[in-house]
Amino acid sequence: MSEVMKQLTAEQLSEVKRQMGIYTQGVQDIIPVEELENKVAKSVLENRPLKIKLGLDPSAPDVHLGHTVVLKKMRQFQDNGHIIQLLIGDFTGKIGDPTGKSVARKQLTDEEVKHNAKTYFEQFEKVVDMEKVELHYNSQWLSQLNFEDVIQLAGKITVARLMERDDFEERIAFGKPISLHEFFYPLMQGYDSVVLECDIELGGTDQHFNILMGRHFQEKYGKEKQVAILMPLLEGLDGIEKMSKSKKNYIGIDESPQEMYGKAMSIPDELMNKYFELITDFSPNNLETIKTGMESGNLHPRDAKMLLGKTIVRMYHGIEAAEKAEQQFISVFQKGAAPDEMPLVEWRGNTEMPVIDFLVDIHLLSSKSEARRMIENRGVKINGDKVEDTGILVSINHGLVVQVGKRKFVKIKML
Template identity: 40%
Template sequence: MSLLSNILSRGVERIYPSCEDLERRLLQAPLRLYNGIDPTGPSLHIGHVVALKKLREFQGLGHQVVLLIGDFTAMIGDPTGKFSVRKTLTEKEVQSNMERYVSQIGKILNLEKTELRYNSEWLGTLSLRDIISLLSEFTVGQMIERDMFQERVRRDEPIFVHEFLYPALQGYDSVALDVDLEVGGNDQTFNMLAGRTLMRRRGKEKFVLATKLLTDPTGKKMGKTEGNMLALSDSPDDAFGKIMSWPDEMLPLGYELLTNQDMDEALGRIESNPKAAKEALAKEILEWLWEDGAGARAQESFTERFSKGKISGELPVVEVERGTLLSDAVISSGLVESKSQWRRLVRAHAVELVGGKTIDNPLYRADKNLQVRIGKSRFLQVVIL
């Protein structure tokens, strides 16, 4: 398989209008392509890496990469995959969130060859007349057919008008940047195709490359909502532990999306020794996205702490009254964010007492001092007052 064919197939869910059309265009002349990231949180996470890695591959072939920070659209909130309205962010919150983004992106893209843009440059200057004209290019039927809006209708949950605005504005980013290709996760397909619609009406073909998503075995994205987010701001030890907590079924997708290793060889290693394959994957990701030596050090720390059945270092401590719900103790410590995340962890058999049993009841109460392990890398000492 040629290098170009590999780029257009590995980790790729679908290409619009077709892979063959895009391949022919790529062979004719350098393309201008982009990926957009809304700074809705204080750090990039492992899900962002998939599309950025694909951009880096095109960059290596000499194509012009544009990285768009959606500082304006972040204040609206992308409704994609959300069954309730997103919290609206202020300009100050958005500015604070994106402080780390450029340095993190620089670990993946060659920033000297990357055009960095912010969509407030053009979206912030649109007049009401401009916005009405833009919205006239879409119908309510096109918007309401989206799966998350249909689910809200079934749940009798509200759909707000400003949420219809988001895909139109993201689509307009393509017009403002005058790109040939947009790269993004397959959950962004609707928004990316909105841009293709606008570009074609203006006489230019725009290609769309939708990547596969890094998901757990149930198909849920790795992210904050599901309580399984791996942020690039995590410590190396935490990041290594989180990857080691991934189910073995995730390994083929992890290798496909986050490494350049030969997949036949990777699948052979996964089949013969999944634990060793997972450690190798975690080490490679950390060496790439954190710093030289981070993977080896984190692997050594992980082996010392967990594989040998030891807990090194001081554990965080929370003091509670006898009979307190263990969920309340863990949430108060900050190791788990919410009751819903706690229930998901318990259902996944990811909470256990050190040296004891796995917690299978989300209403388990602490009646004595406990050491609790959550996943592979989080520990808590619960002390009864």
């Protein structure tokens, strides 16, 4: 038992154990877990909140369920009186890509950064209490550093240590160039933790290296080291890649109840438990019941999936919307005879296009004139909704169900 743990009363000790039980739930890794326990113990002993940092990239403010894995963990800390430090990495965003090669990494203006941050916060409100959150923009301190400060910072880390980062190591192995400025992104993230004096930094497992930079630089600058809490990455609807906007395999937390529910129904069976654990508000007991139910065959995967879909809609749109989405699904896809297994059509084209072209492109109908006729005869449904107008645009996304006539169904698989 550590020195600080020894100073606790029995009551305080049980409070520490209680909090640790919550914080360790569903995480992939805590580095190191003993230090987390000591920090929680100290916080209980001194009645002082811990500071938990979450870094955000201001260039892509669309929040999806993948993000909520970390947000939910933040909420747990918040519920126990700790302080969340949301860190907008706007300094990086304002620089853009100095090599000029990446179009994606274009330079953001102050207004864009502020707008994107606001977009984040509006969405975050659904998971965390934004009133209690500390907001920080790292341009505030990073833009103040001069060349000498940068040299001092760079003097506190070796080239070899930086090259250990998986993606750098890989690029070196394959002879792909690394531009020197790229070495500075982990340094910045580490330095942010020095400035903010974070106790904990939260992130996905893909942030392992960068979050450990915080520990490294805090130590070099004579501060107490933060603990890394790494959350598992949530695979997207394709069941393979990490959920992300660019992969089009996500459920956005701002999407409509119907879209959410429909997309939830396309989650692969084998990911159900992970989704329940990481993105719902179910208690450990409930999670266990679902898991054993599916294992024993008492809970049919589709029923579990419907529960998941309903839960997600409830969390972001309320119970009424959830029940409505469920009802609609039942009437369209079950009573309406949508088969359990529909042919998949792989799609890598536009995400929006005229309905007539779309019907031809996915080979449901063989010509534009045929497509027009079928719509006019009210024989085309998209996600269960009758298409009333031959001139509309279809928003194409993963799991979209297109029906022609009574029995012809396809489901879209985004590539």
